[in-house]
Structure formats: structure tokens, C-alpha cells
Amino acid sequence: MGYICDFCGEQRSMVYCRSDAACLCLSCDRNVHSANALSKRHSRTLLCERCNSQPALVRCSEEKVSLCQNCDWIGHGNSTPSASTHKKQTINCYSGCPSAAELSSIWSFVLDIQSAGGESACEQELGLMSITDNGIKNSWGPNEDTVSVSDGVETSNIRDVDKSSAWVGTSTTPGLGPAPQNLERPTGSANNAPKLYCTGTKGPEFCEDDDFYEDFNMDEMDLNIENYEELFGVTLNHSEELLENGGIDSLFGTMDMSAAESNCQGAVAAEVSSVGPVNAMPACSNAASADSMVSAKTEPILCFNAKQGHSSLSFSNLTGESNGGDYQDCDASSMRLMGEPPWCHPCPEASYTSANRSNAVMRYKEKKKNRKFDKRVRYASRKARADVRRRVKGRFVKAGDAYDYDPLNQTRSY
DNA sequence: TGGCTAGTTAAGTCCACAGGCTGTA
DNA sequence: ACTACAGCCTGTGGACTTAACTAGC
Numbered sequence: 001m002g003y004i005c006d007f008c009g010e011q012r013s014m015v016y017c018r019s020d021a022a023c024l025c026l027s028c029d030r031n032v033h034s035a036n037a038l039s040k041r042h043s044r045t046l047l048c049e050r051c052n053s054q055p056a057l058v059r060c061s062e063e064k065v066s067l068c069q070n071c072d073w074i075g076h077g078n079s080t081p082s083a084s085t086h087k088k089q090t091i092n093c094y095s096g097c098p099s100a101a102e103l104s105s106i107w108s109f110v111l112d113i114q115s116a117g118g119e120s121a122c123e124q125e126l127g128l129m130s131i132t133d134n135g136i137k138n139s140w141g142p143n144e145d146t147v148s149v150s151d152g153v154e155t156s157n158i159r160d161v162d163k164s165s166a167w168v169g170t171s172t173t174p175g176l177g178p179a180p181q182n183l184e185r186p187t188g189s190a191n192n193a194p195k196l197y198c199t200g201t202k203g204p205e206f207c208e209d210d211d212f213y214e215d216f217n218m219d220e221m222d223l224n225i226e227n228y229e230e231l232f233g234v235t236l237n238h239s240e241e242l243l244e245n246g247g248i249d250s251l252f253g254t255m256d257m258s259a260a261e262s263n264c265q266g267a268v269a270a271e272v273s274s275v276g277p278v279n280a281m282p283a284c285s286n287a288a289s290a291d292s293m294v295s296a297k298t299e300p301i302l303c304f305n306a307k308q309g310h311s312s313l314s315f316s317n318l319t320g321e322s323n324g325g326d327y328q329d330c331d332a333s334s335m336r337l338m339g340e341p342p343w344c345h346p347c348p349e350a351s352y353t354s355a356n357r358s359n360a361v362m363r364y365k366e367k368k369k370n371r372k373f374d375k376r377v378r379y380a381s382r383k384a385r386a387d388v389r390r391r392v393k394g395r396f397v398k399a400g401d402a403y404d405y406d407p408l409n410q411t412r413s414y
Numbered sequence: 415t416g417g418c419t420a421g422t423t424a425a426g427t428c429c430a431c432a433g434g435c436t437g438t439a
Numbered sequence: 440a441c442t443a444c445a446g447c448c449t450g451t452g453g454a455c456t457t458a459a460c461t462a463g464c
Contacts, residue, residue, distance in 0.1 A: 379450060385432065386451035394454025395429035405453075423460075434449075439442105 016047045016055040023047050033096070034376070043093045050075070061087040 005013045011025030017033070024032060024044075033042055046056040046066045054068035060075070063086065067075060072088075377383045389396050390403035397403050 377451075379433080382432070382449085382451045384451090385430095386453090389430070389452080391429080391453060393429090394452075395427095396431075396452085398430060401430095407452090417464105419462100419464085421460105421462080423458100425456100425458080427456075428454090429452105431451100432449105434447105436447080437445090439444085 013047055013052070015044045017042050017044045018055060023052070040096050043095050045093045046091050056091050059089040059091050061089060066091060 005011045005023065005025040005028050011027060013023035014026050015024050015029045016022070017024060017029070022032075029044060033040055033044070046059075048054045048056045048068035048071050049065045050067055050071040054070060056066035057069050058072050059066045060072075063075070386396075388407055390399075390401075390407075391397060391405045392401075392403055394405075
């Protein structure tokens with residue numbers, strides 16, 4: 001275990017997956033953990049650069065190495081007073097299938113590692129990835145750009161990251177992640193309003209809400225900018241207005257769809273309450289256009305608690321094992337089911353949108369019915385054989401036996 | 415309001431078998 | 440250390456079954 005990727009056995013391993021107890025290179029990490037929704041939940045972190053076998057917990061800024069608890073203790077323990085004063089940066093865990101750009105937003109030093117450590121071809125390739133890169137997206141499946149960061153310690157700092165960089169940076173400037181989330185960085189900025197986002201992170205609702213995001217990747221690219229009106233029943237200007245006033249949830253709040261079905265997973269902690277909707281999406285000003293907001297996929301979860309009469313933003317802490325059930329208490333589902341979010345101010349287009357909304361919902365349901373989920377064929381050869389195998393009532397039959405369905409000829413043997 | 419029925423939706427099961435994987439000689 | 444072989448296990452798609460859910464009465 002360690003140093004060489006456990007999966008491909010060729011590249012240098014860089015991340016450690018606790019669930020798989022495996023050391024993986026970035027390419028294989030992404031590959032392996034894009035296989036299905038469950039594997040996407042695996043919590044991974046950097047590999048200790050000293051022992052190459054344990055998950056790194058901290059990054060020593062002085063030595064520029066990532067260390068596991070044991071190596072950190074050995075290297076920075078009391079026995080070495082000088083080293084114990086080294087600046088250290090907590091290393092986040094992540095789940096999902098982040099690109100290098102997203103990783104760099106989680107781990108500001110990840111690009112340094114790549115460049116200094118002789119990045120492999122696959123890592124170079126990853127470095128060129130962009131969240132908005134459709135080619136990558138297609139090659140890895142529709143939802144792989146989801147990332148969730150789980151680190152209770154880091155959470156408070158994450159919330160202090162500059163809004164605009166948190167929201168815009170990851171979507172439009174791949175590889176140029178927000179500022180490092182250093183533990184030493186001052187917290188508690190002048191802005192007392194809760195910052196309801198997390199760098200390089202989309203909220204729990206989005207993290208695992210495959211359905212939800214798949215709809216942004218609906219076939220034929222339904223969410224091209226010109227399709228907003230068709231899909232959401234609002235003009236683009238209105239969409240932007242919604243974004244400005246209530247955020248993307250306002251926009252999506254008009255859709256009573258998949259978010260309601262999803263679990264809130266992969267979330268980050270700290271429950272924050274705010275008295276109004278504006279704070280809920282602080283960075284949704286004109287700086288973020290509708291398309292960038294959609295493609296960014298870095299939204300936090302907004303849990304509106306109608307019972308309390310105020311919006312309540314819940315970041316669930318992922319310390320240790322967690323699961324989707326942890327987030328089902330979040331009221332986001334009910335909010336979505338209820339339709340318009342409370343802060344969506346009434347507008348004269350209401351009647352006009354209701355009709356369009358019905359159409360949009362119908363179209364959505366139709367597409368949802370027809371589309372395939374995130375099933376990923378691992379062995380094309382097996383698929384090829386299954387595709388031509390004869391069947392009886394859907395079941396494979398022995399070669400030569402009678403069949404009622406032949407995929408090749410669409411004929412029956414009896 | 416609770417119970418029943420009918421309709422809808424989602425998830426699970428089954429099948430054969432090539433090829434991957436593991437253990438042994 | 441390497442190769443060859445045997446045997447077990449996995450994964451593939453369509454039809455069907457079962458369970459869960461919803462709506463109406």
C-alpha cells in the first residue's frame with residue numbers, strides 16, 4: 001500500500017480512500033469513484049507523503065509535506081520544538097469526483113504537489129480539466145463534477161472565504177481556485193452575516209443530488225442559456241433577477257422535482273440562520289450570471305425552515321462516517337415540494353409562469369422517465385455480448401435454446 | 415379520520431456465459 | 440520467479456415480480 005496507485009499500479013498515488021483502504025492516483029481516484037453514487041460518497045484525502053500509507057491530516061507549510069497523524073506527531077511532536085512551531089494547514093476530506101481545479105480549491109497546495117512531485121500524464125490531464133468542460137463531463141459521466149468537502153475544523157474558515165471567489169471562481173476559472181483555506185487565516189470578518197457557502201463545495205443537497213444535476217446535463221443540453229425560459233418558464237432577465245434576489249434556489253424553487261427526492265448528503269457543518277433570503281445567497285449578485293451559477297455547482301444547501309419563519313441554512317458536519325439520512329431533517333425537500341421559495345417575491349408573471357411551469361414539469365418528468373441514471377458500464381465486452389444475447393422474457397437463454405427475443409433480428413424462434 | 419381499492423412508480427430478481435481473478439501445481 | 444491451468448466470481452440487459460407509494464372513495 002502506498003506510493004504506487006493501488007488501482008493502476010503505475011501512477012504515483014496521491015489520495016487515500018478510507019472506504020476502500022486504497023491509495024490512488026488522481027486519475028484512478030476519479031475513475032473509481034465515479035463508478036456509482038455510493039462510491040462517490042467515499043471520503044478521500046491526501047496521502048501522507050512521509051509514510052505513504054496513511055491518510056494525511058495536516059499540511060506542513062514549512063516543510064511542504066502532507067502528514068498523517070502519526071508522522072505529524074513524529075515530525076512535529078514535543079521532541080522537536082522547532083518543528084512544533086511549523087505552520088500547519090488542515091487537509092480536507094472530499095467526496096464526489098472533483099477535478100484538479102476543484103481539488104486545488106480544497107487543497108490550495110495540490111497544484112504545487114503536482115508540479116513539484118513530477119506530475120503524471122493523467123494528473124496533467126486532470127490539471128487541464130474544467131468543471132465546465134463538457135468533454136470531461138461526458139467522459140466521466142454527467143455528475144462527476146460534484147465535490148463535497150467534509151471537515152468540521154475547516155468549516156468555519158471556509159465560510160469566510162471571499163464570496164465572489166467562492167461562487168464564481170470555481171465555475172469560470174478552472175485551476176484558479178480561491179484563496180488557501182489556511183487555519184492561521186483570520187476568521188470572523190467584519191461581515192456579520194453568515195456566509196452560506198463553502199469553497200469548492202456544493203451543498204449537500206447538490207452534492208449527492210444526482211438527479212438534480214443530471215437535469216442540468218439533460219440530453220441535448222437543455223440548460224443552454226436560451227432554454228431557461230422554456231424550462232423554467234421565466235425569462236433570462238427574470239432568472240437573473242431571481243438570482244439576485246433569492247439565489248438559484250429561487251429559480252429552482254419553481255420546480256417541484258428531484259431535489260425533493262434526494263437526500264442531503266456530503267454536507268458540511270454549522271447550522272446558520274438568517275433572517276432573510278438575501279443572505280442565503282450572498283454571492284449571487286450580478287457577478288454571477290445564470291449560466292455560471294448553474295455550471296458552478298458550488299451552491300450550499302439552503303434549508304428553509306418555514307416553521308420558524310426564517311431561512312435556516314444547514315451545513316451538516318461530516319466527522320467520521322455519515323450518511324444521507326443525516327441530512328434528511330433538512331427542510332429543503334419540503335420547501336421544494338411546496339413550490340416557490342418563501343422569499344420569491346410575487347410577480348405579475350405568476351399566472352404566465354404557472355402554465356409554463358406545468359409544461360416544464362411535464363418535460364422534466366418525461367426526460368426523467370426516459371433517461372438512464374448513472375449506470376456505468378465497466379466492461380464493454382460484456383455489454384456487447386449482453387446486447388446480442390437471446391432471451392426468453394428478458395432472461396438470457398442457453399445458446400441454441402428457444403428464445404422469444406433476439407436483439408439482432410427481433411425475431412422469435414418459436 | 416381511518417380503511418379499502420386501484421393505479422403508479424421504483425427496486426429487485428432472474429437468466430447464460432465470456433472474461434477477470436485467484437489459488438495451485 | 441515465472442507460466443499454465445482450473446475453477447470461482449462478476450457483470451451485462453430486458454422482462455417480470457414485488458414492494459412502496461399515491462389518489463380517490
